[in-house]
Amino acid sequence: MLIIIKKKWFFLAIAVLFIGFSWYIFNSRAVTEAGSQTVAEKFEIHMVTSEIKSKTDDGKVIESYRWDPGTIYVPKDKKVSLTIYGVNGKEHPFIIEGTDVKGTVKKGEETVLDLHFTEEGIYRLICTAHANKDHNGPMIAYIIVD
Template identity: 50%
Template sequence: MQVRYIVTTEFTSKTDSGQQLEAYRWDPGTIPVKKGQPVELRITGVNGESHPFTIEGLGVKATVNKGKTTVVRFTPKEAGTYAIVCETHSDPKDGVPMVGYLVVQ
Protein backbone atom coordinates (compact mmCIF):
# COMPACT_ATOMS: atom_id res chain seq x y z
CA MET A 1 0.00 0.00 0.00
CA GLN A 2 1.37 3.40 -1.03
CA VAL A 3 0.33 5.81 1.74
CA ARG A 4 0.52 9.54 1.02
CA TYR A 5 -0.30 12.41 3.41
CA ILE A 6 -1.86 15.66 2.17
CA VAL A 7 -3.19 18.75 3.95
CA THR A 8 -5.42 21.59 2.82
CA THR A 9 -3.79 25.02 3.14
CA GLU A 10 -4.88 28.61 2.61
CA PHE A 11 -2.96 31.71 1.65
CA THR A 12 -4.50 35.15 2.11
CA SER A 13 -3.37 38.62 1.18
CA LYS A 14 -4.78 42.10 0.69
CA THR A 15 -4.28 44.25 -2.36
CA ASP A 16 -3.24 47.89 -2.04
CA SER A 17 -6.93 48.79 -2.43
CA GLY A 18 -7.86 46.54 0.52
CA GLN A 19 -9.40 43.67 -1.45
CA GLN A 20 -8.95 40.31 0.31
CA LEU A 21 -7.42 37.58 -1.87
CA GLU A 22 -7.55 33.88 -0.97
CA ALA A 23 -5.92 30.82 -2.47
CA TYR A 24 -6.51 27.29 -1.22
CA ARG A 25 -4.01 24.52 -2.03
CA TRP A 26 -3.32 20.83 -1.56
CA ASP A 27 0.06 20.34 0.10
CA PRO A 28 2.03 18.74 -1.38
CA GLY A 29 0.61 19.78 -4.74
CA THR A 30 2.09 16.83 -6.65
CA ILE A 31 1.81 13.27 -5.37
CA PRO A 32 3.81 10.54 -7.18
CA VAL A 33 2.54 6.93 -7.01
CA LYS A 34 3.15 3.68 -8.88
CA LYS A 35 0.75 2.20 -11.40
CA GLY A 36 -0.97 -1.05 -10.43
CA GLN A 37 -0.25 -0.69 -6.70
CA PRO A 38 -2.91 0.23 -4.11
CA VAL A 39 -2.84 3.86 -2.95
CA GLU A 40 -4.13 5.34 0.30
CA LEU A 41 -4.44 9.13 0.47
CA ARG A 42 -4.82 10.54 3.99
CA ILE A 43 -6.01 14.12 3.54
CA THR A 44 -6.33 16.39 6.58
CA GLY A 45 -8.41 19.56 6.53
CA VAL A 46 -6.35 22.38 8.04
CA ASN A 47 -7.95 25.42 6.36
CA GLY A 48 -11.42 25.95 4.91
CA GLU A 49 -14.57 24.34 6.26
CA SER A 50 -15.18 21.77 3.52
CA HIS A 51 -13.42 20.66 0.34
CA PRO A 52 -15.44 18.20 -1.77
CA PHE A 53 -13.03 16.89 -4.39
CA THR A 54 -12.67 14.63 -7.40
CA ILE A 55 -9.60 12.93 -8.81
CA GLU A 56 -10.42 13.33 -12.49
CA GLY A 57 -10.11 10.20 -14.58
CA LEU A 58 -9.98 7.83 -11.60
CA GLY A 59 -13.57 8.03 -10.34
CA VAL A 60 -12.44 9.02 -6.83
CA LYS A 61 -14.74 11.45 -4.96
CA ALA A 62 -14.75 12.46 -1.30
CA THR A 63 -14.93 15.47 1.03
CA VAL A 64 -12.28 16.82 3.39
CA ASN A 65 -13.59 18.74 6.42
CA LYS A 66 -11.65 21.10 8.68
CA GLY A 67 -10.06 19.29 11.62
CA LYS A 68 -10.73 15.84 10.14
CA THR A 69 -8.75 13.34 8.08
CA THR A 70 -10.39 11.77 5.04
CA VAL A 71 -8.96 8.49 3.75
CA VAL A 72 -9.48 7.33 0.16
CA ARG A 73 -8.14 4.09 -1.33
CA PHE A 74 -7.83 3.10 -4.97
CA THR A 75 -5.50 1.35 -7.41
CA PRO A 76 -4.47 3.39 -10.47
CA LYS A 77 -4.32 1.18 -13.54
CA GLU A 78 -2.90 3.64 -16.09
CA ALA A 79 0.16 5.89 -15.97
CA GLY A 80 -0.55 9.59 -16.32
CA THR A 81 -1.22 12.82 -14.47
CA TYR A 82 -4.61 13.13 -12.79
CA ALA A 83 -5.99 16.42 -11.41
CA ILE A 84 -7.22 16.53 -7.81
CA VAL A 85 -9.88 19.25 -8.04
CA CYS A 86 -11.71 20.88 -5.12
CA GLU A 87 -15.26 21.42 -6.36
CA THR A 88 -15.73 24.44 -4.04
CA HIS A 89 -12.59 26.24 -5.24
CA SER A 90 -12.40 25.27 -8.91
CA ASP A 91 -13.45 28.42 -10.81
CA PRO A 92 -10.58 30.75 -11.79
CA LYS A 93 -13.02 33.69 -11.65
CA ASP A 94 -13.20 33.21 -7.86
CA GLY A 95 -9.43 33.22 -7.37
CA VAL A 96 -6.75 30.60 -7.79
CA PRO A 97 -8.30 27.14 -8.37
CA MET A 98 -7.51 24.48 -5.75
CA VAL A 99 -5.91 21.81 -7.93
CA GLY A 100 -3.24 19.24 -7.13
CA TYR A 101 -1.83 16.43 -9.24
CA LEU A 102 -1.52 12.69 -8.76
CA VAL A 103 1.31 11.48 -11.00
CA VAL A 104 1.02 7.76 -11.74
CA GLN A 105 4.28 6.26 -13.04
Protein backbone atom coordinates in the same frame (compact mmCIF):
# COMPACT_ATOMS: atom_id res chain seq x y z
CA MET B 1 62.33 3.72 22.57
CA LEU B 2 60.24 0.70 23.53
CA ILE B 3 57.75 2.97 25.35
CA ILE B 4 57.34 5.16 22.22
CA ILE B 5 56.64 2.09 20.05
CA LYS B 6 54.14 0.77 22.60
CA LYS B 7 52.39 4.17 22.66
CA LYS B 8 52.19 4.20 18.85
CA TRP B 9 50.64 0.72 18.83
CA PHE B 10 48.31 1.66 21.64
CA PHE B 11 47.01 4.76 19.79
CA LEU B 12 46.81 2.79 16.53
CA ALA B 13 44.79 0.08 18.28
CA ILE B 14 42.46 2.69 19.80
CA ALA B 15 41.98 4.32 16.37
CA VAL B 16 41.21 0.95 14.72
CA LEU B 17 38.74 0.06 17.48
CA PHE B 18 37.05 3.46 17.18
CA ILE B 19 36.74 3.18 13.39
CA GLY B 20 35.52 -0.41 13.64
CA PHE B 21 33.00 0.41 16.34
CA SER B 22 31.72 3.43 14.40
CA TRP B 23 31.33 1.35 11.25
CA TYR B 24 29.46 -1.35 13.18
CA ILE B 25 27.08 1.13 14.83
CA PHE B 26 26.16 2.94 11.62
CA ASN B 27 25.94 -0.14 9.43
CA SER B 28 24.19 -2.38 11.93
CA ARG B 29 21.52 0.30 12.43
CA ALA B 30 21.02 0.58 8.67
CA VAL B 31 20.81 -3.18 8.32
CA THR B 32 18.43 -3.48 11.27
CA GLU B 33 16.17 -0.67 10.05
CA ALA B 34 16.13 -1.91 6.48
CA GLY B 35 15.64 -5.49 7.59
CA SER B 36 12.76 -4.64 9.91
CA GLN B 37 10.75 -3.03 7.13
CA THR B 38 8.78 -5.37 4.96
CA VAL B 39 7.73 -4.38 1.50
CA ALA B 40 4.45 -2.66 2.19
CA GLU B 41 1.35 -3.66 0.33
CA LYS B 42 0.22 -0.03 0.46
CA PHE B 43 2.01 3.16 -0.46
CA GLU B 44 1.02 5.95 1.99
CA ILE B 45 0.78 9.63 1.12
CA HIS B 46 -0.35 12.47 3.41
CA MET B 47 -1.76 15.77 2.25
CA VAL B 48 -3.42 18.81 3.87
CA THR B 49 -5.69 21.63 2.78
CA SER B 50 -4.16 25.06 3.11
CA GLU B 51 -5.05 28.68 2.46
CA ILE B 52 -3.00 31.63 1.30
CA LYS B 53 -4.22 35.17 2.08
CA SER B 54 -2.87 38.52 1.01
CA LYS B 55 -3.95 42.15 0.58
CA THR B 56 -3.73 44.14 -2.59
CA ASP B 57 -2.39 47.71 -2.58
CA ASP B 58 -5.96 49.03 -2.32
CA GLY B 59 -6.63 46.90 0.79
CA LYS B 60 -8.71 44.15 -0.85
CA VAL B 61 -8.18 40.75 0.75
CA ILE B 62 -7.49 37.97 -1.74
CA GLU B 63 -7.15 34.32 -0.88
CA SER B 64 -6.61 31.00 -2.48
CA TYR B 65 -6.99 27.42 -1.28
CA ARG B 66 -4.64 24.60 -2.21
CA TRP B 67 -3.78 20.96 -1.62
CA ASP B 68 -0.37 20.56 -0.03
CA PRO B 69 1.71 19.06 -1.48
CA GLY B 70 0.42 20.15 -4.87
CA THR B 71 2.03 17.26 -6.75
CA ILE B 72 2.38 13.66 -5.62
CA TYR B 73 4.00 10.70 -7.33
CA VAL B 74 2.30 7.31 -7.20
CA PRO B 75 3.61 4.00 -8.50
CA LYS B 76 1.45 2.32 -11.15
CA ASP B 77 -0.29 -0.91 -10.08
CA LYS B 78 0.35 -0.31 -6.39
CA LYS B 79 -2.27 0.16 -3.67
CA VAL B 80 -2.12 3.72 -2.38
CA SER B 81 -3.54 5.17 0.81
CA LEU B 82 -4.01 8.93 0.39
CA THR B 83 -4.84 10.67 3.68
CA ILE B 84 -6.01 14.28 3.42
CA TYR B 85 -6.31 16.36 6.59
CA GLY B 86 -8.61 19.39 6.47
CA VAL B 87 -6.77 22.38 7.95
CA ASN B 88 -8.17 25.46 6.20
CA GLY B 89 -11.64 25.92 4.77
CA LYS B 90 -14.85 24.42 6.14
CA GLU B 91 -15.05 21.68 3.53
CA HIS B 92 -13.62 20.77 0.16
CA PRO B 93 -15.74 18.51 -2.07
CA PHE B 94 -13.45 16.89 -4.62
CA ILE B 95 -13.12 14.57 -7.58
CA ILE B 96 -10.12 12.80 -9.05
CA GLU B 97 -10.40 13.46 -12.75
CA GLY B 98 -10.41 10.33 -14.91
CA THR B 99 -11.67 8.13 -12.06
CA ASP B 100 -14.89 7.52 -10.13
CA VAL B 101 -13.28 8.82 -6.92
CA LYS B 102 -15.04 11.68 -5.17
CA GLY B 103 -15.59 12.83 -1.61
CA THR B 104 -15.34 15.74 0.81
CA VAL B 105 -12.51 16.83 3.10
CA LYS B 106 -13.80 18.60 6.22
CA LYS B 107 -11.91 20.93 8.54
CA GLY B 108 -10.35 19.07 11.47
CA GLU B 109 -10.97 15.65 9.93
CA GLU B 110 -8.98 13.15 7.91
CA THR B 111 -10.31 11.72 4.70
CA VAL B 112 -8.63 8.46 3.70
CA LEU B 113 -8.77 7.30 0.10
CA ASP B 114 -7.73 3.81 -0.96
CA LEU B 115 -6.53 4.21 -4.53
CA HIS B 116 -5.12 1.88 -7.17
CA PHE B 117 -4.07 3.34 -10.51
CA THR B 118 -3.57 0.85 -13.33
CA GLU B 119 -2.84 3.43 -16.03
CA GLU B 120 0.12 5.79 -16.12
CA GLY B 121 -0.70 9.46 -16.46
CA ILE B 122 -1.47 12.68 -14.67
CA TYR B 123 -4.69 12.74 -12.66
CA ARG B 124 -6.02 15.99 -11.20
CA LEU B 125 -7.43 16.15 -7.67
CA ILE B 126 -9.91 19.01 -8.04
CA CYS B 127 -11.84 20.78 -5.28
CA THR B 128 -15.16 21.55 -6.91
CA ALA B 129 -15.89 24.41 -4.46
CA HIS B 130 -12.67 26.20 -5.45
CA ALA B 131 -12.44 25.36 -9.14
CA ASN B 132 -11.30 28.81 -10.35
CA LYS B 133 -10.04 32.20 -9.16
CA ASP B 134 -13.58 33.54 -8.74
CA HIS B 135 -14.02 30.87 -6.03
CA ASN B 136 -10.57 31.23 -4.37
CA GLY B 137 -8.94 28.62 -6.57
CA PRO B 138 -8.09 26.76 -8.59
CA MET B 139 -7.53 24.17 -5.88
CA ILE B 140 -5.92 21.41 -7.91
CA ALA B 141 -3.28 18.82 -7.03
CA TYR B 142 -1.57 16.63 -9.58
CA ILE B 143 -1.25 12.89 -9.06
CA ILE B 144 1.49 11.59 -11.33
CA VAL B 145 1.29 7.84 -11.88
CA ASP B 146 4.25 6.01 -13.39
